Amino acid sequence: MNFQELSEKEILDIANPIMDNLMQASTEINHTKHVQDFTDRAKAIVTKEHLARVCARYQSEKGFWQHREPVAVFKRPDSAAIIWKQFCSKAEGEFVAEIVLVHINGKFLVDHAMVF
Numbered sequence: 001m002n003f004q005e006l007s008e009k010e011i012l013d014i015a016n017p018i019m020d021n022l023m024q025a026s027t028e029i030n031h032t033k034h035v036q037d038f039t040d041r042a043k044a045i046v047t048k049e050h051l052a053r054v055c056a057r058y059q060s061e062k063g064f065w066q067h068r069e070p071v072a073v074f075k076r077p078d079s080a081a082i083i084w085k086q087f088c089s090k091a092e093g094e095f096v097a098e099i100v101l102v103h104i105n106g107k108f109l110v111d112h113a114m115v116f
Contacts, residue, residue: 001103003080008073014108015073015082015101022099022113023065029055039102039111046113058115063090065115068097078102079111086115 003011018037025034031048038046068084079102086097100112 002077003075011073011080026055039109062088
C-alpha cells in the first residue's frame with residue numbers, strides 16, 4: 001500500500017469513520033471501542049487507565065468533541081497524517097485533531113492520534 005497513490009478524498013473517506021469512532025469512544029470512555037483500529041504500538045500506549053485519565057481531564061476542561069473540519073492530508077509511501085480543525089462543547093476556539101494511518105495486513109490502522 002502506497003498512500004501517495006491515493007487521493008486526499010480517498011484517504012479522508014478511510015480516516016473519517018475511524019476518527020468518528022475514536023471521538024465517540026473517548027466521549028463514552030470506552031477503551032475497547034477507542035482502540036479497535038489501533039496498531040499494537042498505539043494500543044500499548046493507550047491503556048484503559050490512560051484513556052480514562054485523559055478523557056476525564058479533557059471532558060472537564062473542554063467538554064465533548066463536536067464537529068471537525070479537514071485541514072490537510074500528508075501522504076508518505078507507508079502512512080498518511082490527517083489533520084482536522086476540531087471544535088469542543090465547552091472550550092472556545094479551534095483545536096487540532098490528528099491521526100497517522102498505516103496499512104497492516106490488509107487493514108487501515110491508527111498508529112498515532114492526538115488532539116491539542
